[in-house]
Amino acid sequence: MDKDPPRPALCKLLCSVYSANMEAHPEVKKQPLLAAWREIYRPEIKIGRYLSVLALWGISYGFYRGIQDNYLAQVVGITNFERGIVEFFREIPGLLVVLILAWMYKFTATRIFKISIAVAAAGTTGLLLSGTGKIIVVAFMVLFSFGEHIIMPVRTTLSLSMAKPEKAGASLGIISMIGNIGNIVGFLAVTGLFILFGRLGFSRIDLIPFKTIFAVSTVLMALAFFISLAMKETNAQVNRRRFYFHKKFFKYYMLEIFYGARKQIFITFAPYVLILHYGAGTSIISLLLAICAAFGIFFSPLMGKLIDHLGYKFVMVTDTLLLIVVCFFYGFAHRIFPPGIAFTVVCINYVLDSIISLGSMASNVYVQDIAVNGEEITATLSTGISVNHVISILIALLGGWIWKMTGIEVLFSLSAFLGLLNTIYAATIKKSEKLES
Numbered sequence: 001m002d003k004d005p006p007r008p009a010l011c012k013l014l015c016s017v018y019s020a021n022m023e024a025h026p027e028v029k030k031q032p033l034l035a036a037w038r039e040i041y042r043p044e045i046k047i048g049r050y051l052s053v054l055a056l057w058g059i060s061y062g063f064y065r066g067i068q069d070n071y072l073a074q075v076v077g078i079t080n081f082e083r084g085i086v087e088f089f090r091e092i093p094g095l096l097v098v099l100i101l102a103w104m105y106k107f108t109a110t111r112i113f114k115i116s117i118a119v120a121a122a123g124t125t126g127l128l129l130s131g132t133g134k135i136i137v138v139a140f141m142v143l144f145s146f147g148e149h150i151i152m153p154v155r156t157t158l159s160l161s162m163a164k165p166e167k168a169g170a171s172l173g174i175i176s177m178i179g180n181i182g183n184i185v186g187f188l189a190v191t192g193l194f195i196l197f198g199r200l201g202f203s204r205i206d207l208i209p210f211k212t213i214f215a216v217s218t219v220l221m222a223l224a225f226f227i228s229l230a231m232k233e234t235n236a237q238v239n240r241r242r243f244y245f246h247k248k249f250f251k252y253y254m255l256e257i258f259y260g261a262r263k264q265i266f267i268t269f270a271p272y273v274l275i276l277h278y279g280a281g282t283s284i285i286s287l288l289l290a291i292c293a294a295f296g297i298f299f300s301p302l303m304g305k306l307i308d309h310l311g312y313k314f315v316m317v318t319d320t321l322l323l324i325v326v327c328f329f330y331g332f333a334h335r336i337f338p339p340g341i342a343f344t345v346v347c348i349n350y351v352l353d354s355i356i357s358l359g360s361m362a363s364n365v366y367v368q369d370i371a372v373n374g375e376e377i378t379a380t381l382s383t384g385i386s387v388n389h390v391i392s393i394l395i396a397l398l399g400g401w402i403w404k405m406t407g408i409e410v411l412f413s414l415s416a417f418l419g420l421l422n423t424i425y426a427a428t429i430k431k432s433e434k435l436e437s
Contacts, residue, residue, distance in 0.1 A: 040167040040174065047162060049231050051178060054155070056224035057117065058179040062186015063217040064124060064144070066286035067210055069271040074205045074282075076137050080272055084400025086138050087268045091396065093146040094389040098382075100150060109157045114228045116154060120147025121221040128214040132207065161234055180297050187290035189216075194283040204281050248370055249380050251429055253387050255316070255363050258422035260388035261395045262323065263360075265415040266353050268396050270330065273408055274350065277334065278343045288347060292354035303358040312362035312369070316426035319359030323419040326353050331412030366429065 041047040072078040078086055093100075104112055123144025130136045155175060163171035190213060197209040245253075274280035274288075307315050326349045333342040333349075364381060371377045403411045 040164065040170045041162050042164055045162045046232070049227055050158065050162065051174070053117070053224045053228045053231070054175055054178050055182050056220050056227070057151070058182020059186045059189075060124070060217045060220035060224065061148075062183040062188075062289075063190055063213050063220070064186075065183070066187045066190035066289060067213050067282055068141075070204070070275060070282040070285055071210050072137070073272060073275045075207060075210055076132050076134055078134065079404070080269070080276060081400040081404040082134070083268060083272050084396040084398070084403075086141070087264070087396035088393045089138055089142050090145045091389055091393045093142065093149040095386065095393070096146075097149045097153070098386070100146075101153065108233050109154050109161065110231055110233050112150065113154045113158055114225065114231070116147045116150035117221065117225045117228055118147070119150065120144050121218060121225055123147060124214055124218040124221055128211060128218050158234070177297075180293055184290045184293045186217075187286045187293065190286035191283040191290065194281065194286070198281075198283075209282075245383060246376075246380070249367065251425070252363055252367055252380065252384060254425055255366075255422065256384045256387045257391045258418055258425065259360055259363070260391040262415045262418040262422070263357065263388075264392040264395045265399050265411065265418075266357075269399055269403060269408075269411060270350055270353065273330065274343075274346060277408065278339075278346060280343075284347075288350055291351055295351060295355055296358065299355050299358055300361075303361060307362050307365050312365040313426060313429050315359050315362040316366075316429070317423050319356045319362075320419040320423040320426065322356050323353070324416045324423075326356065327412045327416035327419065331409045331416075335409075 072083065072086065101112070104115075107115070120143075123140050123142075123146075126140030126143060127137065130140060156172065159171045159175045193213065194209060197206075197212075198204075202209050271280075271285055274285060303315070329336075329345050330349045330353075333345040336342070337345060363384075367380050367384075368377055371380060399411055399414075402414060
């Protein structure tokens with residue numbers, strides 16, 4: 001049975017998360033929250049409804065994501081090899097989102113926002129009401145993923161359109177804060193509920209606890225959808241960008257390939273290592289996700305400052321060197337340490353990787369450094385995301401096969417090797433590399 005984390009520590013964590021967001025976004029610091037909203041958003045906008053939807057979405061996602069991997073491994077019976085196949089299909093919406101938004105070109109951002117919530121709610125409803133067959137479970141997870149990926153660009157568009165022109169950054173800071181805190185609340189709630197389920201006599205493979213979490217997630221998602229219906233339609237349109245390739249951004253595209261490959265190994269297989277290899281229960285996984293989200297809030301502003309002071313090249317090289325160390329312990333901790341210590345080391349590595357991943361924002365600054373205008377920056381970053389998704393789904397399939405055939409040692413050695421290639425390639429970048437268009 002998982003141990004109950006100290007309650008005071010959890011309270012301090014949530015308070016610290018809020019304080020960290022205030023430090024990261026001084027526009028809303030030292031003001032009552034409602035007063036800050038009035039300063040940021042246009043007066044005719046009823047922003048409370050929109051922010052309520054985002055909060056409910058964040059909490060609902062925390063519930064859903066907090067049990068996803070354990071549900072697949074312990075209830076559905078998805079093996080390490082099959083986990084890569086699941087991720088292949090789950091990431092397809094990320095590739096198709098540009099085409100989907102183009103198909104809905106007549107819809108306003110507000111309407112697309114409502115549709116995306118409804119699609120995600122349909123996914124959680126399906127997981128709640130369906131059986132545990134592999135095909136049906138994966139199908140509803142893909143449906144949820146469609147809603148999840150569609151809402152990403154729409155949320156940004158709406159947040160910018162509702163804000164006063166000079167407060168665009170503060171608006172994005174507000175929605176980021178609400179989303180992150182919502183996720184943490186959901187993760188911690190899953191941790192507490194599964195500890196309670198354990199004390200009530202449920203085992204880790206019993207279906208009722210997981211269905212209960214899906215029910216809570218579905219109710220929250222449905223509530224978010226009904227509140228969104230009260231939102232007035234706006235004239236804001238989602239920016240449906242075409243793919244943009246230019247030879248001067250070749251190094252950026254290559255960095256996205258390396259990053260997408262190593263990122264996918266951790267996203268897909270790191271939780272599975274904890275579950276299948278070390279027997280981590282749902283409460284442990286959801287608690288780790290909460291810690292990662294909290295550290296992300298703390299370290300995102302710090303990482304930005306490091307990039308500004310030390311340069312994007314230094315951060316690119318350093319974070320991937322640290323990744324090699326993380327990969328080594330993730331793949332070989334069980335061969336170096338006793339089981340209990342190895343499990344602790346791997347848990348620490350899981351959190352460290354989430355912090356190291358924040359260094360990926362350095363590549364965005366690199367693009368800004370060599371782009372000629374804001375439109376080129378936006379188009380290039382959009383293309384980079386697509387490149388990232390292509391390599392991600394391919395490495396998910398390859399990673400599952402490598403784990404099955406050779407073990408986790410080779411799988412994470414591959415991730416370390418990709419990190420080394422990333423380091424070597426990043427070292428070839430020249431500072432302030434302004435190229436001709």
